[in-house]
Amino acid sequence: MRFGMGQQRITRAECAHVAALARLELTDEELDRFTGQLDELLDHVAEVEALDLEALPPTMHALPIANLLRPDTPGEVLDRGEVLAQAPFAEEGQFRVPPVLGEAP
Amino acid sequence: MSDEAQTIPGLGAPDDTEWETVVGLEVHAELATATKLFSASPNRFGGEPNTHIDPVSLGLPGSLPVLNEKAVELAIRVGLALNCRIQPSVFARKNYFYPDMPKDFQISQYDQPINVDGWLELPSGKRVGIERAHLEEDTGKTVHIGGGGRIHEAGYSLVDYNRAGVPLIEIVGHPELRSAEEARQYVSELRSILVAVGASDGKMEEGSLRVDCNVSVRPTGSDRLGTRCEIKNVNSLRSLGRAVEYEARRQIDLLTSGQAIEQQTRHWNEDDGRTHALRSKEEDYDYRYFPEPDLLPLNPSTEWVEQIRHALPSLPRDRRLGLAEAAPSVDVDHIALAVERSMDELALAAISGGGAPERVMTHIVQNLADGSGELAPESLAELVGMEEAGDLTATQAKKVLAVLVEGGGSPQDAAQTLGFEAMDTGELESLVDSLIAEHAEEWSRFCDGDAKLTGFFVGQVMKATKGRADGKAVTQLLNSRRG
Numbered sequence: 001m002r003f004g005m006g007q008q009r010i011t012r013a014e015c016a017h018v019a020a021l022a023r024l025e026l027t028d029e030e031l032d033r034f035t036g037q038l039d040e041l042l043d044h045v046a047e048v049e050a051l052d053l054e055a056l057p058p059t060m061h062a063l064p065i066a067n068l069l070r071p072d073t074p075g076e077v078l079d080r081g082e083v084l085a086q087a088p089f090a091e092e093g094q095f096r097v098p099p100v101l102g103e104a105p
Numbered sequence: 106m107s108d109e110a111q112t113i114p115g116l117g118a119p120d121d122t123e124w125e126t127v128v129g130l131e132v133h134a135e136l137a138t139a140t141k142l143f144s145a146s147p148n149r150f151g152g153e154p155n156t157h158i159d160p161v162s163l164g165l166p167g168s169l170p171v172l173n174e175k176a177v178e179l180a181i182r183v184g185l186a187l188n189c190r191i192q193p194s195v196f197a198r199k200n201y202f203y204p205d206m207p208k209d210f211q212i213s214q215y216d217q218p219i220n221v222d223g224w225l226e227l228p229s230g231k232r233v234g235i236e237r238a239h240l241e242e243d244t245g246k247t248v249h250i251g252g253g254g255r256i257h258e259a260g261y262s263l264v265d266y267n268r269a270g271v272p273l274i275e276i277v278g279h280p281e282l283r284s285a286e287e288a289r290q291y292v293s294e295l296r297s298i299l300v301a302v303g304a305s306d307g308k309m310e311e312g313s314l315r316v317d318c319n320v321s322v323r324p325t326g327s328d329r330l331g332t333r334c335e336i337k338n339v340n341s342l343r344s345l346g347r348a349v350e351y352e353a354r355r356q357i358d359l360l361t362s363g364q365a366i367e368q369q370t371r372h373w374n375e376d377d378g379r380t381h382a383l384r385s386k387e388e389d390y391d392y393r394y395f396p397e398p399d400l401l402p403l404n405p406s407t408e409w410v411e412q413i414r415h416a417l418p419s420l421p422r423d424r425r426l427g428l429a430e431a432a433p434s435v436d437v438d439h440i441a442l443a444v445e446r447s448m449d450e451l452a453l454a455a456i457s458g459g460g461a462p463e464r465v466m467t468h469i470v471q472n473l474a475d476g477s478g479e480l481a482p483e484s485l486a487e488l489v490g491m492e493e494a495g496d497l498t499a500t501q502a503k504k505v506l507a508v509l510v511e512g513g514g515s516p517q518d519a520a521q522t523l524g525f526e527a528m529d530t531g532e533l534e535s536l537v538d539s540l541i542a543e544h545a546e547e548w549s550r551f552c553d554g555d556a557k558l559t560g561f562f563v564g565q566v567m568k569a570t571k572g573r574a575d576g577k578a579v580t581q582l583l584n585s586r587r588g
Contacts, residue, residue, distance in 0.1 A: 075145030
């Protein structure tokens with residue numbers, strides 16, 4: 001069941017906001033295209049939502065397994081020199097990045 | 106910041122009885138595992154920068170996280186100790202851009218955390234609700250390097266990923282604390298529990314225990330919550346108390362002067378004793394949480410949870426009850442302190458070995474703040490016995506105790522080495538008599554009832570015996586000589 005075709009589920013402005021949160025720079029043409037694509041996706045979600053699924057257990061993951069655990073045993077670490085050699089900038093054994101002031105968000 | 110200019114830091118607790126402080130705490134504790142939450146590089150404090158790193162903790166393309174079994178076990182221990190319900194859980198990505206997480210997201214638990222709906226009991230008996238206690242990974246450390254004083258040079262930052270991926274448990278309490286002191290008690294109790302169950306070393310100074318506090322105020326008697334501010338950078342119990350007091354005071358001052366509280370994240374500055382605005386609610390980040398596709402759901406079996414429950418050690422609350430039963434006349438604060446210092450076992454052993462509970466506890470509270478070292482419980486019991494028998498004065502006992510803490514051994518031997526053999530009654534009597542004869546004028550004033558002279562004579566005896574005499578025995582002797 002489709003809720004009235006043409007009724008938008010996501011606006012162009014919302015799409016632009018989501019893109020900004022993901023640090024994506026979109027052209028006007030891309031913004032139009034992705035807004036349309038996201039709208040179709042949400043239409044599909046609405047179709048699933050309209051089904052009566054009370055009797056089905058919720059799906060927590062696409063794979064039907066759980067509890068994949070690893071023993072707490074130390075393994076190999078990477079060589080710092082090799083890693084830092086691949087970083088754009090390094091100093092005193094650390095990654096050098098543009099200034100960050102204040103705390104992490 | 107005109108609001109801050111009006112308040113003086115370092116004020117005591119807000120004394121306004123018209124206002125009530127409401128505090129809710131979020132505590133992050135690093136779990137005491139050998140390796141990281143999702144990879145096998147070591148979880149160890151310090152170390153040369155970027156030496157505890159692997160593809161997963163650096164977020165390298167193609168690397169995949171695998172959950173650490175021990176971290177899950179420790180999280181369940183914490184959940185059980187906090188009376189939580191252990192439930193099936195999933196991990197989520199918390200997306201943000203900041204160089205402390207190279208993959209641009211932190212793996213955390215969001216809408217389905219492992220532990221929910223618990224409580225913690227303060228030493229006062231008050232229960233504080235726990236909303237959730239979930240697993241997540243820690244971030245790397247960034248250090249800002251200044252730009253040499255020139256404004257156009259903004260400097261840069263250095264990043265160390267040793268801490269990135271270290272397992273954390275975040276414990277979110279309900280806003281049910283009502284003062285700075287209660288907030289301190291809550292964190293202190295929580296820390297004791299985390300240490301007792303072996304989940305964390307609880308070291309606030311090394312950042313393995315971190316506290317964010319939500320503070321609001323409201324008119325006393327109101328059941329509505331006021332607008333809250335979240336305070337970050339609280340690095341000790343002392344700072345926690347100060348930060349809550351300052352923030353409550355700031356909010357009360359704003360409200361009583363007719364201004365509104367803005368919902369903000371604020372930074373505690375230890376040096377000036379104030380909180381400073383970091384960002385407002387409008388700037389609050391949209392983290393775009395979504396389920397982490399690279400990790401499978403976690404659904405601990407009932408057998409595993411029960412196995413962990415049965416292996417749990419005795420919790421601070423039960424240990425306090427046990428010690429209070431053995432030392433019923435001792436102050437509850439002293440009982441709590443002994444448990445906090447993990448000296449309740451020593452106290453219980455000394456008491457069951459025949460030591461008078463009050464004296465045993467006095468030594469634990471007053472003289473063993475730096476640990477019990479080599480002191481054996483039976484030696485503590487024996488030392489207390491010697492005090493009871495009048496063989497040692499309190500001052501002498503303290504000195505003997507220091508020797509036992511340092512190198513063990515028996516209190517008899519230590520007292521002898523220190524020359525603290527009990528004075529013979531006859532020796533003390535003849536000393537007092539000769540002092541009376543020597544200081545006839547002072548003696549007659551003492552006999553006339555001048556109480557100050559008691560101190561004079563006791564002092565003379567102590568001087569002559571180099572502190573070996575028991576002050577109480579001397580006073581008794583003086584009084585009996587007066588007749």
